Amino acid sequence: MTPRSATTDDEAALEQLEQRQAQAWADGDGAAWAATFTDDADFVDWMGGRLHGRPAIEESFQQGFDTFMAATRMSPAAERVVRFVTPDVALVITSGNCVLRPGETRCRPEELSLQTKVAVRRAGNWLFTSFHNSRMRQADPA
Known part of the structure; x- marks a missing residue:
């Protein structure tokens, strides 16, 4: 396998990882959502709260899926950038996405998100x- 095809394969694997997250969210499955993270992962939400470790991520998201996030789904990102820091570490930045409530088909501008994710390859899996x-946020005009 050439380095170029390895990068293509890795980019596809990272996209599949994000698709697994979107499916877990749509299914309201906290365990499946948490399974896309390392055991020692950190998750920082849009309000600045921090979850540390897969068990905390699973518990918090399942509670959300069972209550205020019930029947919601993740919208696809408008933009996605992947940069490999090393062959086994990737920075994935997505923007222009949101959580869609039942009946919504588009993101409200005030709910658009920017997500910075660090992925690692462990035992061949991302x-x-x-x-x-x-x-x-819109930049202030200069």
């Missing part, structure tokens, strides 16, 4: 070890 979610 998982997120860091995920920081923040709201997108």
Whole structure:
């Protein structure tokens, strides 16, 4: 396998990891959502709260899926950038996405997110070890 095809394969694997997250969210499955993270992962939500470790991520998201996030789904990102820091570490930045409530088909501008994720390859599989979610803001005109 050439380095170029390895990168293509890795980019596809990272996209599949994000698709697994979207499916877990749509299914309201906290365990499946958490399974896309390393055991020692950090998740920072859009309000600045931090979850550390897969068990905390699973518990918090399942509670959300069972209550205020019930029947919601993740929208696809408008933009996606992948940069390999090393062959086994990737930075994935997505923007222009949101959580869609039942009946919604488009993101509300005030709910657009920017997500910075660090993925690591462990035992041949990609998982997120860091995920920081923040709201997108318009830059102030100069």
